[in-house]
Amino acid sequence: MAxxxxxFSKAEREKxxxxxxxxxxxxxxxxxxxxxxxxxxxxxxxxxAEVMSEQGTLYVPHMLITTGLAACCINYLGGKIxxxxxxxxxxxxxxxxxxxxxxxxxxxxxxxxxGALMCYSIRSQLEESLFLGLRNAMxxxxxxxTPGRCYLKRTVDMLQIQFQCCGNTGYRDWFQIQWxxxxxxxxTSSAVVDRLRSNVEGQYLMDGVPFSCCSTFSPRPCIQQQxxxxxxxIHYDQQSQQQxxxxxxxxxxxxxxxxxxxxxxxxxxxxxxxFELLVLTGVRYLQTAMENVLRLxxxxxxxxxxxxxxSLAEMARSNFNIIKNLGKCYQVDDDPNINIPTxxxxxxxxxxxxxxxxxx
Amino acid sequence: xxxxxxxxxLKKRVKLxxxxxxxxxxxxxxxxxxxxxxxxxxxxxxxxSELMDNxxxxxxxxxLIFMGLIACGINAFGGKVCYDSLDPTxxxxxxxxxxxxxxFCVVFNAxxxxxxLLCFLMRIxxxxxxxxxLRNGMxxxxxxxTPGRCYMKRTLDxxxxEFRCCGNDNYRDWFEIQWVSNRYLDxxxxxxxxxIGSNVDGQYLMDGVPFSCCNPSSPRPCIQLQxxxxTAHYSYDxxxxxxxxxxxxxxxxxxxxxxxxxNTIGALVLLVIMLEIAVTIGMQYVxxxxxxxANPEDPESxxxxxxxxxxxxxxxxxxxxxxxxxxxxxxxxEGAEAGVATxx
Numbered sequence: 001m002a003x004x005x006x007x008f009s010k011a012e013r014e015k016x017x018x019x020x021x022x023x024x025x026x027x028x029x030x031x032x033x034x035x036x037x038x039x040x041x042x043x044x045x046x047x048x049a050e051v052m053s054e055q056g057t058l059y060v061p062h063m064l065i066t067t068g069l070a071a072c073c074i075n076y077l078g079g080k081i082x083x084x085x086x087x088x089x090x091x092x093x094x095x096x097x098x099x100x101x102x103x104x105x106x107x108x109x110x111x112x113x114x115g116a117l118m119c120y121s122i123r124s125q126l127e128e129s130l131f132l133g134l135r136n137a138m139x140x141x142x143x144x145x146t147p148g149r150c151y152l153k154r155t156v157d158m159l160q161i162q163f164q165c166c167g168n169t170g171y172r173d174w175f176q177i178q179w180x181x182x183x184x185x186x187x188t189s190s191a192v193v194d195r196l197r198s199n200v201e202g203q204y205l206m207d208g209v210p211f212s213c214c215s216t217f218s219p220r221p222c223i224q225q226q227x228x229x230x231x232x233x234i235h236y237d238q239q240s241q242q243q244x245x246x247x248x249x250x251x252x253x254x255x256x257x258x259x260x261x262x263x264x265x266x267x268x269x270x271x272x273x274x275f276e277l278l279v280l281t282g283v284r285y286l287q288t289a290m291e292n293v294l295r296l297x298x299x300x301x302x303x304x305x306x307x308x309x310x311s312l313a314e315m316a317r318s319n320f321n322i323i324k325n326l327g328k329c330y331q332v333d334d335d336p337n338i339n340i341p342t343x344x345x346x347x348x349x350x351x352x353x354x355x356x357x358x359x360x
Numbered sequence: 361x362x363x364x365x366x367x368x369x370l371k372k373r374v375k376l377x378x379x380x381x382x383x384x385x386x387x388x389x390x391x392x393x394x395x396x397x398x399x400x401x402x403x404x405x406x407x408x409s410e411l412m413d414n415x416x417x418x419x420x421x422x423x424l425i426f427m428g429l430i431a432c433g434i435n436a437f438g439g440k441v442c443y444d445s446l447d448p449t450x451x452x453x454x455x456x457x458x459x460x461x462x463x464f465c466v467v468f469n470a471x472x473x474x475x476x477l478l479c480f481l482m483r484i485x486x487x488x489x490x491x492x493x494l495r496n497g498m499x500x501x502x503x504x505x506t507p508g509r510c511y512m513k514r515t516l517d518x519x520x521x522e523f524r525c526c527g528n529d530n531y532r533d534w535f536e537i538q539w540v541s542n543r544y545l546d547x548x549x550x551x552x553x554x555x556i557g558s559n560v561d562g563q564y565l566m567d568g569v570p571f572s573c574c575n576p577s578s579p580r581p582c583i584q585l586q587x588x589x590x591t592a593h594y595s596y597d598x599x600x601x602x603x604x605x606x607x608x609x610x611x612x613x614x615x616x617x618x619x620x621x622x623n624t625i626g627a628l629v630l631l632v633i634m635l636e637i638a639v640t641i642g643m644q645y646v647x648x649x650x651x652x653x654a655n656p657e658d659p660e661s662x663x664x665x666x667x668x669x670x671x672x673x674x675x676x677x678x679x680x681x682x683x684x685x686x687x688x689x690x691x692x693x694e695g696a697e698a699g700v701a702t703x704x
Contacts, residue, residue, distance in 0.1 A: 144580070153579070154576045154577050157576035158576055161521060179581070180580075180581050181580065183595070184580045184581070184593075184594055184595060185594060186594040210581060211574045211581070211582040211584070212574075212576065214571045216513075216514050216521075217514060219513070220504070220543070220544045221540050221544065221570060221571075222570070224571070233544075234544055234545065
């Protein structure tokens with residue numbers, strides 16, 4: 001009982017081959033698109049790689065890049081095959097390659113689906129990575145003289161300016177770390193020494209933020225120091241406080257940015273997957289139709305095409321039987337009691353074999 | 361003696377017509393390019409018109425848009441004529457217009473050249489517009505409660521951050537104006553009153569700059585206030601401090617940005633002019649080769665093509681004579697009228 005059986009006349013087979021050739025070429029273009037999307041995502045992640053704690057998220061763009069390249073190759077080959085399939089003579093060249101090609105394409109199509117689903121599932125890993133990365137970046141903000149960390153200040157400032165955010169969760173994160181290097185602190189001043197002594201770790205903590213937290217929407221010049229002290233600034237009311245600095249945390253800002261990108265990429269990859277599935281189905285129909293026509297002998301006759309020769313249940317059963325028989329084959333060969341027979345030895349072996357089940 | 365005479369047979373004429381048709385299509389694309397460059401330039405000027413006091417001249421982008429549209433039109437027309445030139449019957453209806461069309465093309469090329477020249481020269485008046493506009497912009501920085509000027513602070517802050525510049529000529533321009541609004545000054549404090557009293561206009565001047573002047577590449581947290589007071593900050597010397605705030609002035613930064621844009625547009629317009637000259641010469645060859653057929657009935661006969669029918673000098677004297685004749689013709693008419701008038 002074939003699955004999805006359709007009858008094709010000669011003209012229909014030729015039309016199918018032509019259409020599939022065109023679709024395969026379009027698939028090459030979509031493969032290039034997939035490659036470009038992977039490259040774009042990689043560049044975007046690398047841009048802010050310094051504020052992410054590990055590069056584990058890079059496997060998504062790498063997957064997209066390799067799948068895109070594979071798509072180009074597979075669909076180019078598919079285009080060539082489909083063009084030749086219009087003619088039964090040329091089809092004979094590809095007859096043996098077709099089945100492995102279809103199985104390969106099936107696995108590749110599932111890779112495309114996996115890539116699309118990965119785009120949606122990466123959010124939680126990204127959030128964790130951003131939380132740790134931003135915390136470290138803020139801790140090393142002051143270390144502009146340490147090799148390897150000297151550009152973190154610039155990166156964090158540019159991040160806060162570009163994404164209009166401040167701190168990890170909010171601007172108060174800056175109150176909990178020392179972001180002014182001790183090189184620029186006057187250790188002879190009593191105010192500085194008091195502040196250093198006022199906490200366990202001997203850090204110069206203050207209720208101030210860097211200049212990059214300043215909001216451009218504020219109607220008053222930016223207030224960066226003594227933020228918790230209402231009386232230090234004139235007319236420093238609730239509204240002034242709200243508009244003065246950026247309210248959003250940078251973790252949330254970056255997460256939104258990357259989630260937006262990955263959702264659009266995921267949607268595009270899903271559409272590409274559907275298209276690839278369509279092409280794969282068409283190629284399978286063409287393959288079965290051409291094989292059946294060859295079996296019938298006359299290239300002008302009608303032939304059937306299908307997706308699966310028998311129903312899924314029968315196919316599973318036959319595969320299971322094959323596996324069982326494989327097992328039986330090996331059992332018989334490894335039995336040490338069986339000799340390579342002469343005629344008498346054969347009779348002996350068969351009588352012994354008959355005896356064993358009776359006694360056992 | 362014709363200028364650059366070339367002999368044509370049928371095959372050569374066909375090849376010429378086809379290549380000139382092809383070049384006309386490129387010329388249409390070039391016209392589209394000029395149009396889009398004019399549009400882009402206009403949009404860029406509108407984006408920052410606040411910084412130029414809404415005084416900036418839109419003459420150049422408008423001219424580019426206009427020229428682009430005309431270029432598309434005449435190149436499409438020329439392409440059609442070339443396409444029809446392969447068929448003698450179709451070409452016959454275009455033939456009378458061709459001389460006028462070619463004259464128009466020459467005039468258009470001259471105008472394009474003037475446009476390209478303008479692109480390079482507009483920099484100079486632009487400089488003055490920018491200087492004036494920025495100075496006024498900085499004056500209105502604090503007026504975030506005045507309708508019509510409330511966005512000036514945001515515009516200036518964004519511009520200083522985007523173009524990495526501070527002030528008009530340099531950061532000291534901020535020391536000369538009051539950029540903190542009176543609403544946020546504590547008039548009960550003695551220090552504020554002293555500062556306001558210390559100058560003729562009663563302005564609160566200070567040696568500080570807004571936060572948008574800060575340079576993120578600086579190794580130390582940004583010093584915005586008391587910038588000229590070395591003792592106010594630990595280990596700070598304002599004479600040698602290079603990275604604290606942006607050193608460049610915004611007038612320079614904006615001028616180099618727009619100047620670069622105008623130079624690129626000017627260079628592209630020059631390239632478009634060269635293409636236009638090539639298609640005009642090609643069209644002249646097509647016209648002349650099709651009008652000098654040895655045997656007018658036989659399309660396969662030989663013919664000659666040229667740029668000018670006579671030498672440059674002779675053509676020039678011809679034109680001068682024609683103009684003189686036109687002038688004299690007018691004078692003769694006047695004389696006759698005067699004669700008539702005196703008689704009557």
